[in-house]
Amino acid sequence: MKLFYSDTFVLPLPRDHRFPIVKYAMLRERAAAERLGELIVADAADDRDILRVHTADYLHRMTTGAMSDREMRQIGFPWSLQLVERSRRSVGATIAACRAAVTGDGLAASLAGGTHHAFADHGEGYCVFNDSVIAARVLQAERRVRRVVIIDGDVHQGNGSAAILANDDTIFSFSIHGAKNYPFRKERSDLDIALEDGTGDTAYLTAFEAGLHQAIEQSRADLAIYLAGADPYEDDRLGRLKLTKAGLLERDRMVFDACRSSGIPVAITMAGGYARDIADTVDIHIATLRLAASMAG
Numbered sequence: 001m002k003l004f005y006s007d008t009f010v011l012p013l014p015r016d017h018r019f020p021i022v023k024y025a026m027l028r029e030r031a032a033a034e035r036l037g038e039l040i041v042a043d044a045a046d047d048r049d050i051l052r053v054h055t056a057d058y059l060h061r062m063t064t065g066a067m068s069d070r071e072m073r074q075i076g077f078p079w080s081l082q083l084v085e086r087s088r089r090s091v092g093a094t095i096a097a098c099r100a101a102v103t104g105d106g107l108a109a110s111l112a113g114g115t116h117h118a119f120a121d122h123g124e125g126y127c128v129f130n131d132s133v134i135a136a137r138v139l140q141a142e143r144r145v146r147r148v149v150i151i152d153g154d155v156h157q158g159n160g161s162a163a164i165l166a167n168d169d170t171i172f173s174f175s176i177h178g179a180k181n182y183p184f185r186k187e188r189s190d191l192d193i194a195l196e197d198g199t200g201d202t203a204y205l206t207a208f209e210a211g212l213h214q215a216i217e218q219s220r221a222d223l224a225i226y227l228a229g230a231d232p233y234e235d236d237r238l239g240r241l242k243l244t245k246a247g248l249l250e251r252d253r254m255v256f257d258a259c260r261s262s263g264i265p266v267a268i269t270m271a272g273g274y275a276r277d278i279a280d281t282v283d284i285h286i287a288t289l290r291l292a293a294s295m296a297g
Helices: 022-033 056-064 069-075 081-103 131-141 159-164 200-219 245-261 278-295
Strands: 002-005 038-041 107-110 148-152 171-178 191-195 223-227 266-269
Touching: 002 022, 002 081, 022 038, 022 278, 081 107, 081 131, 081 223, 081 266, 107 278, 131 148, 131 159, 131 171, 131 223, 131 266, 148 200, 159 171, 171 200, 191 200, 200 245, 223 245, 245 266, 245 278, 266 278
Parallel strands: 002 038, 002 107, 107 266, 148 171, 148 223, 171 191, 223 266
Antiparallel strands: none
16 A cells, blocks of 8 residues: 655644644654555645646745735644645645555555645635645546545534535535534535534444445545544544544444445545544554555555
8 A cells, every 4th residue: 555645844833833743754654663555755736736726826825925924824834835845745645645546456545634624715724725626636637537525534524625616516525523613614515414522433433324325325436535534533632523543443444345345446634633642643543544554455
């Protein structure tokens, strides 16, 4: 299984910043130690790729540093050339994972990605460019796939993806998320399942399984992009859905089993994870990758 990474392109953040940027290097190191796949540094997404989703004005202002303070506060990161490069590399990793999944073992992963809060004309919620939608459209433009399903297991609704895809019937967006969690103004995905705080494993997995099968059936997809968010975890600072590690692993198993049964290759992205102990987030992501590696080929 091929694993694409971008953490070596360092994103400089203030010492007290809330975003757990170190988790990506920790994840790559664990994946290497466990020999979970072939680790490959991601190429950067170019302007042509990004413009398949984002407006030329937004891309120009982001890449030249002409963003306002308010816009950067909405994203949650200070602007820097390193932020732009890291964001391009993260998108490139998801594109590469999609290509590898379609042409290789049926499963591949980006060790970052899941930046589903990025809209066509702005970013928010730690998301600069929308890697999933960009990757889907790149694969479509290359005629590798016709239809794509985005299976979004992050605890936060993929509002940027939903807005971008509102009039695109070739990419199906399925988001299962906390009803009262960020973003507080939800967009309309092709399929949304909004759950109450404290839902727990049993109710979550019942709802997820039904939504997953509906998304696969309705999308008629040639490729799945799976946002394997770790943030529904019970000790996540931002999650609140109260899933256990075992519950999250069962969610992953459902995705891989259902897609394999339907003959759909899967590109995995890590999406969110903000556990009080960052090692828990890394453990959850590693469990996802370990399961995928056991099923690849």
